[in-house]
Amino acid sequence: xxxxxxxxxKFLLGRKWSIKDKLTHAVLLHSLVTLLTLGGILLYxxxxxxxxxxxxxxxxxxxxxxxxxxLLLNERKAELLHDAVVTAENTDHQLDDLERxxxxxxxxxxxxERHPELYRPQHVGLPGESDPYGDIPFYLQHGPExxxxxxxxxIGMAANMRDILARIADDSNSPFIVCSFIASKHNYSLSADSxxxxxxxxxxxFDVVSTDWYQEAVAQGGVVFSDIEELSDASQGSIxxxxxxxxxxxxxxxxxxxxxATGRPLQRILKEVDSWHTTAFGFLxxxxxxxxxxxxxxxxxxxxxxxxxxDQQDPEHADIAxxxxxxxxxxQGVSEIMLNGEKYDVGYVPLQHNGWSVGLATAESEVLxxxxxxxxxxxxxxxRYVATSEQLERxxxxxxxxxxxxVVCLVVAFGKILAGHFVRPINELxxxxxxxxAGNLDKKLDIHTGDEIEHLATCFNVMTDELKEHMRNxxxxxxxxxxxxxxxxxAKEIQMSTLPRRFPPFPGHDGFGIYASLKTATEVGGDFxxxxxxxxxxxxxxxxxxxxxxxxAALFMVISKTVLKNLVHTMxxxxxLAAVISHTNDQLCIENDAEMFVTAFAGLLELxxxxxxxxxxxxxxxxxxxxxxxxxxxxxxxxxFVLASMEGYGYKSQELTLVPGDWLFLYTDGLTExxxxxxxxxxxxxxxxxxxxxxxxxxxxxxxxxxxxxxxxEFVGKAEQFDDITMMAISYCGKxxxxxxxxxxx
Amino acid sequence: MEIKKEKTGNMLSIAxxxxxxxxxxxxxxxxxxxxxxxxTYLVFEMKDLAYIAxxxxxxxxxxxKRMNKQGSMKLVHVNPEVRDxxxxxxxxxxxxxxx
Numbered sequence: 001x002x003x004x005x006x007x008x009x010k011f012l013l014g015r016k017w018s019i020k021d022k023l024t025h026a027v028l029l030h031s032l033v034t035l036l037t038l039g040g041i042l043l044y045x046x047x048x049x050x051x052x053x054x055x056x057x058x059x060x061x062x063x064x065x066x067x068x069x070x071l072l073l074n075e076r077k078a079e080l081l082h083d084a085v086v087t088a089e090n091t092d093h094q095l096d097d098l099e100r101x102x103x104x105x106x107x108x109x110x111x112x113e114r115h116p117e118l119y120r121p122q123h124v125g126l127p128g129e130s131d132p133y134g135d136i137p138f139y140l141q142h143g144p145e146x147x148x149x150x151x152x153x154x155i156g157m158a159a160n161m162r163d164i165l166a167r168i169a170d171d172s173n174s175p176f177i178v179c180s181f182i183a184s185k186h187n188y189s190l191s192a193d194s195x196x197x198x199x200x201x202x203x204x205x206f207d208v209v210s211t212d213w214y215q216e217a218v219a220q221g222g223v224v225f226s227d228i229e230e231l232s233d234a235s236q237g238s239i240x241x242x243x244x245x246x247x248x249x250x251x252x253x254x255x256x257x258x259x260x261a262t263g264r265p266l267q268r269i270l271k272e273v274d275s276w277h278t279t280a281f282g283f284l285x286x287x288x289x290x291x292x293x294x295x296x297x298x299x300x301x302x303x304x305x306x307x308x309x310x311d312q313q314d315p316e317h318a319d320i321a322x323x324x325x326x327x328x329x330x331x332q333g334v335s336e337i338m339l340n341g342e343k344y345d346v347g348y349v350p351l352q353h354n355g356w357s358v359g360l361a362t363a364e365s366e367v368l369x370x371x372x373x374x375x376x377x378x379x380x381x382x383x384r385y386v387a388t389s390e391q392l393e394r395x396x397x398x399x400x401x402x403x404x405x406x407v408v409c410l411v412v413a414f415g416k417i418l419a420g421h422f423v424r425p426i427n428e429l430x431x432x433x434x435x436x437x438a439g440n441l442d443k444k445l446d447i448h449t450g451d452e453i454e455h456l457a458t459c460f461n462v463m464t465d466e467l468k469e470h471m472r473n474x475x476x477x478x479x480x481x482x483x484x485x486x487x488x489x490x491a492k493e494i495q496m497s498t499l500p501r502r503f504p505p506f507p508g509h510d511g512f513g514i515y516a517s518l519k520t521a522t523e524v525g526g527d528f529x530x531x532x533x534x535x536x537x538x539x540x541x542x543x544x545x546x547x548x549x550x551x552x553a554a555l556f557m558v559i560s561k562t563v564l565k566n567l568v569h570t571m572x573x574x575x576x577l578a579a580v581i582s583h584t585n586d587q588l589c590i591e592n593d594a595e596m597f598v599t600a601f602a603g604l605l606e607l608x609x610x611x612x613x614x615x616x617x618x619x620x621x622x623x624x625x626x627x628x629x630x631x632x633x634x635x636x637x638x639x640x641f642v643l644a645s646m647e648g649y650g651y652k653s654q655e656l657t658l659v660p661g662d663w664l665f666l667y668t669d670g671l672t673e674x675x676x677x678x679x680x681x682x683x684x685x686x687x688x689x690x691x692x693x694x695x696x697x698x699x700x701x702x703x704x705x706x707x708x709x710x711x712x713x714e715f716v717g718k719a720e721q722f723d724d725i726t727m728m729a730i731s732y733c734g735k736x737x738x739x740x741x742x743x744x745x746x
Numbered sequence: 747m748e749i750k751k752e753k754t755g756n757m758l759s760i761a762x763x764x765x766x767x768x769x770x771x772x773x774x775x776x777x778x779x780x781x782x783x784x785x786t787y788l789v790f791e792m793k794d795l796a797y798i799a800x801x802x803x804x805x806x807x808x809x810x811k812r813m814n815k816q817g818s819m820k821l822v823h824v825n826p827e828v829r830d831x832x833x834x835x836x837x838x839x840x841x842x843x844x845x
Contacts, residue, residue, distance in 0.1 A: 547800035549768055595808050599800065599835055618835035641836030645807060673797075722767070723799075 019426065023419035024412065031411045032404075039400045046396060050389045054382065061378045068371040073345070076367045077334040080347030080360050084332070087282060088349040088358040090269045094176075095353045098242040098261055099223050101168050101177060105257035106246040108164045109182055112157055113248045121156020124190055128201040135194075136166040141206035142188035151186050158182060158190055165192035168259065178239060179260040182246070183208040185218075185253065195262075217243040217256045225354045228263050228284070228292040238263035238293060263293050270295040270358070279342070279363035287355030289324045303340055323348065327357040336364075425453040429460065436460075441468040488551075492520065495554050498561060499528060503702065506533060511607045514541065515701035516728040517709065519670075519721070526553030527668050527724035528561050532568070537608050538575065540568050543666040543728050544600035544643075545619065556596045560643065563587045564602070577604045578653035581615040581643070585651065588644035598643040601666055610658040610732055615651050618642030620669050623688065625696060627661025632691045635664075660734025665691060665704070670723035674712055677719045682712060701729035747795075749774055756786040756817070763794030771801035778809045786817030793823035803837055810841055820844050 017025070112119055127139040140155060142148055148155060161182055168180040169192040181191035189208045208214055213226040226241035243258035270282030270293065281300055284293040291308045294301030307320045314321070323335040323346060330350040337344050345367070348359040365372075425447045432445040441464055447457040496518070503515055516529045526546030534540050546553045546560060564584045571580050581602055588598065601622055603614040617640050623632040640651045658664075667687075674682040690711040694704055705727050712725070747764035758781055766774065782788065788809060798806075806821070813819035822844045824832070832838040 545800065547804045548771075595804060597800070597804055597807070618837070620834055637834070639833060639836050639839070641839065642803075645804075646840070669800075 018423070020416070020419040020423040023422055024415035027415040027418065028408065028411050031407060035404050035407055039404065043393070043397060043400070046393055050386075050393065054386055054389075057382050057385070061375060061382065064378075065371060065375045068374065069368055072367055072371055073364065076362065076364075077345055077347065080345055080362060081332070081334050081349070082347075084347040084349040084358050084360045087269055087272070087360060088351050091266055091284070091356075091358055092352045094265055094269065095225060095242070095351070097174070098177070098225075098259055099244070099353075101174060101180070102223065102242050102244045102257050102259055105161065105164060105168065105180060105182060105259075106244050108161055109158070109246045109255070109257055110248075112160055113246070113254055116157060119157055119160045121153055122159035122162065124155060124159040124162070127204055136169055136192050138162050138166060138190065138192045139202065140188060140190055141202065141204060141208070143207045143209070144205040146187050148188065151184070151188065154184065154186070155188060155190070158184065161190060162192065165190065168192070169194040176261050176265040177259045178262055180258070181260070182255055182257045183211075183214055183243075184255040185209065186255075211241075213241045213243040213258065214256050217245050217258070218253055221245060221253070223353075225356075227286055227290075228266075237267070240292075266293055267295060270360075277362050277366050279344075279366045280361065282358065282360045284351075285324065285327050285348075285357045285359060287328060289328045292356070300339065323359075327359065328355070330355065330357070337361075425449050425457070429453065429457055432457070432460065436464055436467075441471065491551070491554060495525075495558065498558060500531060505531070509533070509607075511733050512539060512605070513701045513731040513733065514539070514728070515705050516543075517705050517726070519725045521549060521670070521721045521723050521725075525549060525724035526557050527670065527726040528557045529666075529726055529728050530561055530565060531728075532565070534568070534571065534575075534604070537606055539605040539607060539730075540602070541605070541666070541728065541730065542600055542602040543619065543622075543668060543726055544598050545668040545670070545724070545726070547597045547599075547642075549723070552594060552596065556592075556594070556598070556644075560584075560588060560598045560600075564600070568602075575604055575606075575613065576653075577602060577613045577615050578651045581617060581640075581651040581653075582649065585617070585643045585649055586647050589647035592644045595645075597645040600643055603664070603666075605658070605730070605732070607732075610660070610662070610734065612656045612658055612664075613653050614656070615653045616640055617651060620667070620672070622664055622666040623691060624656070624658075625663035625665070625691070627659060627696070630696070632663075632665065632688050658732040660732060661696070662732045663696060663704070664728075664730040664732075665708075666726075666728040666730075668724060668726040670721075670725035671708075671712065671727060673723060674716050674721065674725060675719055676716050682715050686711075686715065701731055704729045749777065751777060751781065753781070753785075756784060757789065758782070758785045758787070759789045759791060761791035761794070765797040765799075766795060766802035767797070767799045768801040771799070771805055774802070775805050775808075778805060778812075782809070782812055782816070785813075788813050788817070788819040790819075790821045791823060792821055792825065792828060795825065795828055798828050798831055800835075803831070803835055807837055807840065818842070 124138065124140045127137075127141065129139065140148065165180045165182070168174060169177055171194050178195040179191050179193040181189050183189040187207065187209045189206060191202075193202070211226075213224055216224045216226075223242065223244045226243070228238045228240040230238045239260055239262055241258050241260050243256045245253045245256045248254040266284065270284070272282075279300075280295075282295045283291050283301055283304065285308065286292045289309050291301060291305040294305075304320070307314060307317045308324055317338070319335065319337045320339070323337055326333060326335070327348045327350070332349040334345060334347045337346055339361075343364045344361045345364060346359050346361040348357055350357045428447055429445060432443055435443045443464070445457040445460050447454050499518060500516075505514065514531055516531070518525070518527055518529060520527070526549055527544065528546075529541070529543045531539065531541035542564065544557070544560060544564075546557045564580075567580050567584050567587070571577070581600075598617070599619040600617045601614065601619040602617070603612055603622075605612050614635070616635075616637050621634045621637045624635050625632045635656065636654065638652045638654050641649050672682055672684050672687055676682075687708070690708055691704070694707050696704075699707070708727060747762065747766050747770045750761040750763075752759045752761075760774075760777065762774075790806070810819050820842045824843050829838070829843070832841060832843075
């Protein structure tokens with residue numbers, strides 16, 4: 001893992017990108033980051049919004065569903081109750097109509113009872129006899145124990161009811177009345193039967209007083225309705241009776257008038273419910289809690305009838321029992337019952353008549369079906385919407401990716417072009433710089449981008465101009481310097497030519513050896529040395545250092561040397577060196593406008609005796625080697641002042657006697673103050689050590705100087721020489737060698 | 747080298763440090779030429795001066811010659827090497843040294 005990171009790091013940071021690449025990558029990175037950020041936010045927003053909408057949609061659907069259910073159920077229940085009320089009213093009207101018809105019969109019959117003088121007995125046939133009154137059979141029935149002849153008058157008077165009974169029984173007047181009749185307390189009855197088919201013959205005997213409705217009507221003394229009976233032939237439907245007792249002139253009950261009616265009209269009323277819903281049904285309940293009539297929906301009615309009845313105790317159907325109890329108690333309301341595994345809402349309302357009650361039922365599932373369907377639709381819709389939006393989201397993501405890819409391509413292309421545009425002037429600049437570097441200073445950069453690069457190019461052009469100018473100056477200076485250098489080197493030539501440079505200078509003079517070297521720091525220097533034989537026995541030598549360096553020093557050196565040499569040659573036989581030096585000093589002071597000065601050591605060696613007379617004018621003391629001590633040491637020095645600084649200064653001379661094998665080593669401070677690189681001086685101690693290392697018995701003056709020179713060279717290395725370095729070595733060999741070899745050599 | 751000068755009334759104090767070489771001489775010479783007007787007492791503080799070249803000697807001497815006319819001049823805290831040079835070149839006899 002770490003290696004991988006290292007690689008990535010190396011790739012990103014270790015690589016050297018060109019500006020063009022950097023720009024391209026920067027633009028690319030910027031675009032990518034922007035794109036990804038925007039895209040991410042967009043996608044996140046869309047997805048979030050979608051989730052929220054979906055959740056909200058689902059919540060809304062659920063709430064709508066619940067609310068719809070509640071609303072629908074409540075409405076349905078109210079509707080059921082309302083319908084039950086209407087149904088009950090209609091049923092009551094129906095029953096009222098029947099009752100009204102029966103009362104007409106009762107009125108007519110009581111009129112006959114009270115006013116028999118108004119009627120005459122009429123004939124009435126037995127069942128099956130030919131119809132004496134139109135289409136409607138009118139016939140007499142009686143109990144088997146009754147003999148009609150016993151009540152012939154009474155029956156004949158009652159037969160006056162034929163017209164009214166037939167009219168009531170006639171379908172065209174009241175279609176649901178099948179039969180109308182009067183039943184006497186003497187157990188006979190007269191009936192008009194519109195429904196009676198010609199091939200059916202009613203039985204002759206009919207024990208009418210023992211029928212429930214007769215007994216009930218008598219017992220009540222008012223209107224009664226019988227239970228509704230299903231006929232054995234189901235196609236005939238059901239029938240029931242309405243009966244009212246009638247009274248004789250004395251006010252006693254003389255019999256019962258009634259009609260037999262089909263249940264069809266009531267059924268029709270109940271059936272009106274059926275048309276609304278497939279699961280809907282209506283039913284009539286009697287005062288005993290029995291289902292006495294149902295709408296067409298028979299299986300469910302029968303199912304309900306199974307659990308009906310006041311005494312129904314089945315705990316599984318307590319809901320039904322509760323409802324039936326409420327209905328028999330004459331309450332109105334809405335109950336929920338389970339029937340056949342289905343939940344039903346039942347609205348019930350009591351009738352005015354007979355303790356009956358009307359119930360209307362609808363399965364909840366059907367009522368709620370639209371809502372459920374709605375919910376399903378909604379769910380489907382939501383699912384589809386979710387799928388669609390997910391698809392949309394996917395498409396958006398893909399679209400975004402494509403756009404990103406296109407943008408990246410565009411950015412790369414555009415970035416390269418842009419970067420190229422940026423970099424081109426830089427490349428031009430670089431090319432220009434190369435051309436200029438190659439020496440073409442006439443090259444001008446022609447860049448007009450108006451930005452920093454143009455500024456840079458302008459600066460570059462200015463720089464080139466200045467460079468050109470500078471190079472012209474340098475060339476001029478160099479030419480000047482060369483000329484000067486040529487002059488200086490000529491001056492040096494002249495200067496050096498004034499020094500004795502021929503060695504050995506005095507061939508034939510073996511009593512001494514002398515060698516000198518001068519190494520100038522600049523082309524012309526301020527040091528000088530000189531020596532000459534004043535006569536056969538006197539060697540004059542000097543080493544001097546003019547203050548300062550360069551041309552002025554060189555000139556003053558020439559003057560000093562010339563003056564000194566001239567004056568030395570004027571020296572008298574007293575060989576007063578101090579006087580010569582004092583004189584020289586005065587001369588130099590006169591001519592010294594530049595306030596220069598000279599330090600000098602001058603010596604006069606009497607070759608025959610080894611007597612050395614010397615004057616030191618502010619110079620550093622020379623070293624002397626005594627053969628018997630085999631050691632270099634500093635010459636004892638009188639402190640005289642430098643030359644050319646104070647006119648009239650009295651210089652003092654000193655003396656020393658050399659023996660053969662003795663040496664003198666003269667030098668200027670350029671030697672001891674020569675420096676190695678870290679400012680270390682060559683120094684007097686080093687010089688003396690170097691000299692002492694040399695075996696003096698078999699060395700020439702030239703050898704000694706080159707020995708010191710080598711040591712110095714080794715010491716300074718490559719350090720620059722600051723001051724002129726002058727050395728002079730003199731060996732004294734004594735007069736033995738010099739004997740007989742006196743030769744003029746100046 | 748480094749040259750520090752301090753003027754107090756008629757007194758000029760010049761502190762020299764490092765090495766006074768021929769190449770440094772013109773700068774010192776310029777100061778001497780410009781600043782000596784009205785000066786009656788010139789002091790060279792030479793505690794930190796390690797080396798003096800002949801060009802430096804010339805300047806000191808020329809300053810001394812001028813101060814001889816208008817006042818006095820002193821070299822203070824001259825270190826042994828520089829003193830040797832002054833001694834050897836004979837300048838010591840014309841200059842006033844003070845510890």
